[in-house]
Amino acid sequence: MNLHHLFADTGDRTVRYALSGAGGGFARTLLAQTRRIPRLSPAVLCDRDLPRLEAMLRELGHTPDELRVCATPDEVAAAVAGQRVALVADASLMSAADWDILVEATGSPAGGYAMARDALTAGRHVAMVSKEVDSVAGLHLADLARDNGVVYTTADGDQPANLIGLVTWAEFLGLDIVAVGKSSEYDLVLDPEAGTVTQLDTTVPAPGLAGLLDLGDDVRATLAARAEAVSALPTGATADYCEMAVVATSTGFRPDTEQLHYPVARIAELADVYALREDGGVLHRTGAVDVFSALRLPGEASFAGGVFVVVRTGDEVTWETLRGKGHVVSRDGRYAAIYLPYHFMGVETPLSLLSAVLKESPSGGTDPKAHAVLAGRAQRDLPAGTVLDMGGHHHDVTGVQAVLLRDEDAPFDTAPLYLAAHATLGRPVAAGELIKLSDLADADPGLLAAWNAGRVSRTTEATTEARA
Numbered sequence: 436m437n438l439h440h441l442f443a444d445t446g447d448r449t450v451r452y453a454l455s456g457a458g459g460g461f462a463r464t465l466l467a468q469t470r471r472i473p474r475l476s477p478a479v480l481c482d483r484d485l486p487r488l489e490a491m492l493r494e495l496g497h498t499p500d501e502l503r504v505c506a507t508p509d510e511v512a513a514a515v516a517g518q519r520v521a522l523v524a525d526a527s528l529m530s531a532a533d534w535d536i537l538v539e540a541t542g543s544p545a546g547g548y549a550m551a552r553d554a555l556t557a558g559r560h561v562a563m564v565s566k567e568v569d570s571v572a573g574l575h576l577a578d579l580a581r582d583n584g585v586v587y588t589t590a591d592g593d594q595p596a597n598l599i600g601l602v603t604w605a606e607f608l609g610l611d612i613v614a615v616g617k618s619s620e621y622d623l624v625l626d627p628e629a630g631t632v633t634q635l636d637t638t639v640p641a642p643g644l645a646g647l648l649d650l651g652d653d654v655r656a657t658l659a660a661r662a663e664a665v666s667a668l669p670t671g672a673t674a675d676y677c678e679m680a681v682v683a684t685s686t687g688f689r690p691d692t693e694q695l696h697y698p699v700a701r702i703a704e705l706a707d708v709y710a711l712r713e714d715g716g717v718l719h720r721t722g723a724v725d726v727f728s729a730l731r732l733p734g735e736a737s738f739a740g741g742v743f744v745v746v747r748t749g750d751e752v753t754w755e756t757l758r759g760k761g762h763v764v765s766r767d768g769r770y771a772a773i774y775l776p777y778h779f780m781g782v783e784t785p786l787s788l789l790s791a792v793l794k795e796s797p798s799g800g801t802d803p804k805a806h807a808v809l810a811g812r813a814q815r816d817l818p819a820g821t822v823l824d825m826g827g828h829h830h831d832v833t834g835v836q837a838v839l840l841r842d843e844d845a846p847f848d849t850a851p852l853y854l855a856a857h858a859t860l861g862r863p864v865a866a867g868e869l870i871k872l873s874d875l876a877d878a879d880p881g882l883l884a885a886w887n888a889g890r891v892s893r894t895t896e897a898t899t900e901a902r903a
Contacts, residue, residue, distance in 0.1 A: 438786070445793040451478040451515075451534040452562075452788055455526060455550050456541035458482035458491060461564055461593075465538065465781025467495050475785050478534035479511060479521045488522055526550050535792045536560035538590065538784070539568065542830060544853040545879040548572045551587075552881070555579040560586045560791045562784065562798075564593055567830060567853040570680045570809045571882055574889030577803050588790075588797030592783030595681040596798045598742040601775055602686050603800075611747040613770065614709040614718060615688050616725040618738045619675055623665055623699060623730045632665055639667040648730075650704055654715050658708065661699035661730070670697050674829040675726045676837040677853070680809035683724050683839070685800025689807050691723040693838040699728045702738055705772035706765035709745040714769060724807075724839075736776060743774035805890060808845040810869055811835035811852040817864045825856035832856050835870060848872050854882050 454462055457480035469475050482488040485504055492502060503514035505521045508531035514521040515532035523529060526546065529537070530553060537554040539561060541547045547568040551561045556579060563569050563576070569589070580587035589596035594617050602615050621635040627645040631638050644664040651657045662670075671694060683689050696717050700708045708727070710716025729738035748754040748764065748771050758764040763772040787798040814836050817823075824833045830853075831837075837852055848871040861876030872878070 442789060442793060445789075447474070448793065449474050449476050450536065450789055450792045451476050452536045452538050453477075453479040453481070453529045453532075453534045453554075454538045454540065455481045455529070455547065456539070456543075456565070457522075458484050458488040459540060459542075461540050461780050462538075463491060463495075463781070464592075464779070465540075465784050466492070468782045468785060470496060472785050475788060477520050478515045479523060479529045479532050481523050481526050481529055483524055485522055485524050492520070492522075530554075530557060534559070536562055536586075536788055538562045538564060538788070540564040542567055544568055544571055544825075544856055545882050548576075548882055548885055551576050552579060552885070555583055555585060555587060558583050558585055560588075562588050562590045562787050562791060564590050564784075566593075566595060566674070566677045566681050567856070569595075569684075570677050571851045571854050572885035572889065573681065573684055574803055574805060575885040578889065586791040586795055586797050587799075588787055589681065589685070589799040590784045591787040591798050592778060592780050593678075594740060594742055594778050595678050595685070596787065597775060597778050597783075598682050599685050599799055601742055601744055601773070602682075602688070605744045605746060605773065610744070610773075611749065612688075612744055613711070613721045613747060614691075614723040614725060614745045615682065615686065615743070616709075616723075616727065617675070617678065617742045618727055618729040618740065619670075619697070620672060620739055622737050622739045623668070623728050625730060625732055627732070632668070634665075634668045637668060639665070641665055648701070650707055654707055654710075655712075655717060658698045658700070658717065662697075665699055665728075670728065671695065671726075671837070672829045673831045673837040673852075676839050677809055677830075679724045679726065680807055680839055683807035684803045684805065686724075687804070687806050688722055688724040689841045690839040691718055691720060691725060693840055693844070694836075695726050695839065697726055697728055699730050701730050702772075702774065702776070703763055705743055705774070706745055706763050706770040709772070710765060710770050714765075714767065716770075738774075738776045740778040741774055741776035742778070743772055745770055745772050805842050807842060808840045808849055809852045810838050810840050810845060810849050811855055812838055813864045813866050813868050813870065815866050817860055817866075819860050819862045821860045823855050823858055823860065823870075825853070830856075838869075846871070850875060850878075851886060854878055854886055 505511045511521045511531040547565040630642040632641040858875040
């Protein structure tokens with residue numbers, strides 16, 4: 436699609452955005468790209484560390500005269516009215532100025548939700564980067580957007596939106612989708628000569644892995660052997676589960692198993708791996724959402740951050756023609772994998788911002804529903820009084836294993852993981868048990884209300900549809 440045509444009828448209006456979590460890595464990529472897009476401009480940037488934020492903006496080419504550190508609503512309003520960028524540490528000050536859309540990128544479940552709620556109820560659009568917020572409050576925020584005549588959307592450049600886009604492309608073309616997913620954040624890079632495998636900055640011995648580069652006749656046996664060969668490296672980032680929860684809500688694709696399969700696979704193998712078990716693959720059923728660990732050799736292209744769909748092929752001649760052009764088709768010809776091996780973070784996000792404001796069109800799903808629940812199982816016995824701290828690069832919850840449950844497999848009292856985050860246990864939870872809402876002594880009231888409102892709304896819709 437020619438994007439110049441898509442936005443040709445929108446005039447010359449400049450879209451202005453507010454950005455929370457403005458000092459983070461995602462924010463930098465968006466702010467850097469904004470400098471190259473005349474029709475897009477930052478209005479208010481919010482971050483706790485204003486000196487760091489101001490220094491970053493100077494690195495990106497902003498002059499001191501373009502920036503204003505503001506401590507009151509009047510200062511914010513005056514700065515933006517004067518075509519300056521207002522920098523604030525207090526999120527409540529963001530609403531004092533005129534802007535079109537909030538980009539929420541704090542990663543804070545409670546704080547991010549509150550900012551998104553306030554923007555939507557004030558009639559402003561929201562692009563949600565904080566998947567932690569979306570996994571708890573996304574359904575309620577979508578309802579608020581609808582009720583206030585604005586757009587609530589995922590953000591292009593982040594994996595959930597990219598995968599939703601690829602899924603809807605495949606659906607629109609009538610492809611028979613079996614599974615959708617993404618790769619884990621970091622590739623597994625095999626050095627056959629050294630007999631090692633490297634993930635980001637960690638290298639471990641894997642002497643047998645070089646002999647497992649071919650899937651062989653028994654796909655699942657080879658995958659099990661590969662998993663054993665790289666078992667010294669971590670598998671299953673909490674962030675992966677969270678992103679797939681957002682995708683499930685928007686697309687209806689759901690986990691095949693609660694901890695996902697995480698096969699160690701090469702790109703050319705995806706169509707064989709994500710086949711049904713009766714066809715030699717890993718899937719118990721179609722309609723799956725999953726994550727794989729991309730295995731490659733040094734010098735081969737990365738898949739880290741990429742997304743894929745696996746489809747049934749249909750016409751044999753068509754897909755053999757496509758196989759000849761280098762596309763990934765399973766060895767038996769029944770399945771094919773279609774993929775985008777990248778995500779560009781905030782570099783792509785301007786597409787979502789311009790689409791939401793100028794076209795009133797979201798990048799996310801058209802009919803979000805509670806198809807799956809991002810939950811948590813205790814990894815050890817957790818006594819009453821335990822604070823479920825959230826931290827680290829992947830926003831792990833201490834002592835809790837993230838799991839993605841199909842909606843029918845989640846007891847009604849199941850606590851969404853990022854509602855449990857930062858809460859205190861009011862009673863003990865044994866190892867292996869799901870964290871429940873009734874286990875939490877002090878869940879954030881705003882998030883809890885949003886979770887309950889989203890469930891009630893969608894349950895009512897489902898009941899109404901069933902009766903009709």
